[in-house]
Amino acid sequence: MKNRREFIKISAIGSAGLLTATSCSGADDTTLTNEINPVITPIRPLVISTWQHGLAANTAAWKILSSGGSALDAVEQGVRITESDPENNSVGIGGLPDRDGHVTLDACIMDHKNQCGSVAFLQGIENPISVARKVMEATPHVMLVGKGAYRFALEQGFKSKDLLTEKSKKRWQKWLKEGKYQPEVNRENHDTIGMLGIDQAGNLSGACTTSGMAFKMHGRVGDSPIIGAGLFVDNEVGAACATGVGESVMRVAGSAMIVELMRHGKSPQKACEEVVQRIVKTEKNLENIQVGFIALNKLGEHGSYAIRKGFNVAIKHAKEEALLDASFAVF
Numbered sequence: 277m278k279n280r281r282e283f284i285k286i287s288a289i290g291s292a293g294l295l296t297a298t299s300c301s302g303a304d305d306t307t308l309t310n311e312i313n314p315v316i317t318p319i320r321p322l323v324i325s326t327w328q329h330g331l332a333a334n335t336a337a338w339k340i341l342s343s344g345g346s347a348l349d350a351v352e353q354g355v356r357i358t359e360s361d362p363e364n365n366s367v368g369i370g371g372l373p374d375r376d377g378h379v380t381l382d383a384c385i386m387d388h389k390n391q392c393g394s395v396a397f398l399q400g401i402e403n404p405i406s407v408a409r410k411v412m413e414a415t416p417h418v419m420l421v422g423k424g425a426y427r428f429a430l431e432q433g434f435k436s437k438d439l440l441t442e443k444s445k446k447r448w449q450k451w452l453k454e455g456k457y458q459p460e461v462n463r464e465n466h467d468t469i470g471m472l473g474i475d476q477a478g479n480l481s482g483a484c485t486t487s488g489m490a491f492k493m494h495g496r497v498g499d500s501p502i503i504g505a506g507l508f509v510d511n512e513v514g515a516a517c518a519t520g521v522g523e524s525v526m527r528v529a530g531s532a533m534i535v536e537l538m539r540h541g542k543s544p545q546k547a548c549e550e551v552v553q554r555i556v557k558t559e560k561n562l563e564n565i566q567v568g569f570i571a572l573n574k575l576g577e578h579g580s581y582a583i584r585k586g587f588n589v590a591i592k593h594a595k596e597e598a599l600l601d602a603s604f605a606v607f
């Protein structure tokens with residue numbers, strides 16, 4: 277596994293070969309400018325996603341991106357892999373339940389035309405990201421929640437399924453004995469998948485999907501389905517998404533803020549750092565909180581940053597496939 281310093285080194289060497297990379301991928305040779313390189317050729321297509329499970333999700337997304345498909349299709353198909361993995365206990369089937377034993381899912385998706393769709397507090401549907409996409413494409417709304425979202429999913433042909441696996445049920449039963457029925461703020465138990473992609477045409481999209489904080493209060497919804505908090509895409513500028521304690525992300529409108537900072541000239545890395553620092557400055561309960569962000573701009577430049585050690589990011593483009601350790605604000 278490469279650490280960030282090694283990766284930065286590779287990126288710097290790699291920038292000399294970008295023209296080759298883009299012509300291999302069939303992308304056009306549009307040039308854009310940024311603060312470091314006066315003229316650079318965008319790296320695309322490219323996909324970046326949160327945590328180790330992002331590697332498998334990126335592989336699915338890459339199949340679409342590398343054959344000229346859209347970033348929107350890529351991010352949807354990518355995160356579906358994680359949603360459908362019963363061994364992952366933070367997303368889709370196998371997700372840890374709330375304190376009453378219900379698996380409740382949150383997801384959102386956003387494309388390059390500023391269109392977005394979201395579902396929250398959805399139960400019994402394995403792939404909430406695809407329901408979110410249907411909300412975006414087949415309704416005049418952005419967000420459906422709870423029973424309304426479930427009914428809509430069934431109407432759209434999604435199948436109902438029990439999402440509580442034996443493994444997750446056992447962990448919940450153990451928590452009931454030890455957790456005193458108190459929802460826990462935590463720094464470990466959150467591995468949402470957020471994915472950002474840029475396609476050969478230079479269009480950005482993003483997706484974010486989670487079962488939320490383990491053993492949360494029934495009815496609790498985090499940042500992940502909230503456009504602007506868990507995810508934001510602006511095709512003129514870039515895209516960002518979040519993982520970790522959703523309450524902390526929502527309080528700073530995290531992903532929208534990162535995109536705005538990029539609009540005003542910050543690199544994806546600097547923009548992630550600034551928003552994490554805002555959380556660090558204002559959160560009272562910092563020792564129990566982990567938050568990580570990833571960001572991508574129109575040049576294919578990306579960044580990631582977390583409150584504390586342990587957050588990692590999966591990246592894939594024509595020249596590289598890697599899992600990178602994100603840098604962080606506090607130990």
Ligand code: SD4
Nearest residue numbers: 466467468488498520522
């Ligand atoms: C939430 N942000 O529900 C989600 C949890 C998460 O990585 O990101 N896990 O607060």
